[in-house]
Amino acid sequence: MIEIQDIENKSLQDIIDLLLDQKRQPFIIYVPKNTQQGFNNLQDITDDYATIAYCGELMNKVADKFSFTKISPQEHKSVKFLIETNKIEELAQTLLNISKGFNNIQDGEEGLFDEDMRQFLQDIEKKKTTPVCNYYFLTFLEYKELIKNSPKED
Numbered sequence: 100m101i102e103i104q105d106i107e108n109k110s111l112q113d114i115i116d117l118l119l120d121q122k123r124q125p126f127i128i129y130v131p132k133n134t135q136q137g138f139n140n141l142q143d144i145t146d147d148y149a150t151i152a153y154c155g156e157l158m159n160k161v162a163d164k165f166s167f168t169k170i171s172p173q174e175h176k177s178v179k180f181l182i183e184t185n186k187i188e189e190l191a192q193t194l195l196n197i198s199k200g201f202n203n204i205q206d207g208e209e210g211l212f213d214e215d216m217r218q219f220l221q222d223i224e225k226k227k228t229t230p231v232c233n234y235y236f237l238t239f240l241e242y243k244e245l246i247k248n249s250p251k252e253d
Contacts, residue, residue, distance in 0.1 A: 100127040102177065103154070106198035114191040114198075125164065125181040128194065130154045131201070135175035141246045144172055148239040151178050153216040154197050155232035158182055161189040169234045172242070178235075 101117050109117075118126060133139075134147040155178075159165045164183035170176055184190050200212030222228045223236060230236040 100129065101194065102129045102131070103194065103198055104131045104201050106194065106201075109195070109198070111188075111191055111195055114194050115187060118187055118191055118194075124183045125166075126183070126190065128158065128180040128182060129177040130180065130197070131177045132170050132175065134172070136172040138175070141242055141249065145239055145242040145246060148172075148235050148242060149216060149220055150200065152230055152232045152235035152239055153219050154178075154200070155180060155235065156219060156230060157193050157197055158190070159231040161186050161193050165231065167232060172238065 100121070101114075106114065106117075121127070130151055132147055132151060134144045136144060139147075155165075155167055158180055162182045162184050164181075166181045168179045170178050182190065196212070200216070219228075220236075220239070223230050
């Protein structure tokens with residue numbers, strides 16, 4: 100089991116070692132869902148679901164088999180991804196890239212995670228691609244619409 104938010108100050112080799120320590124597949128990867136309806140604002144929930152959808156998309160690209168749990172906006176717990184792959188180094192690189200969207204940016208390094216995620220969301224909205232984690236993408240859209248229709252504060 101690997102928790103993305105715990106990947107801090109780790110190299111590619113460190114993450115390969117974490118994967119190999121699991122000894123069997125599917126690999127269990129947790130991505131935090133940091134928000135909970137009623138405790139967080141709409142924008143934070145929207146951002147959270149966009150991040151989860153994008154993380155799932157990235158992991159699916161290197162997976163032979165891929166699945167995930169669905170966590171509702173009312174729940175506050177991490178999303179569990181199950182990944183089977185023989186591409187250990189590619190999965191490790193993907194996890195390293197995802198961790199940079201959370202807290203694993205090294206000194207002098209710029210994270211492209213947010214920029215790449217925005218492009219991913221735009222590509223889906225323009226129907227250039229279909230999200231693998233459609234539940235998370237649809238929840239993102241739902242909350243984006245709630246923001247659009249909510250009264251503006253002065």
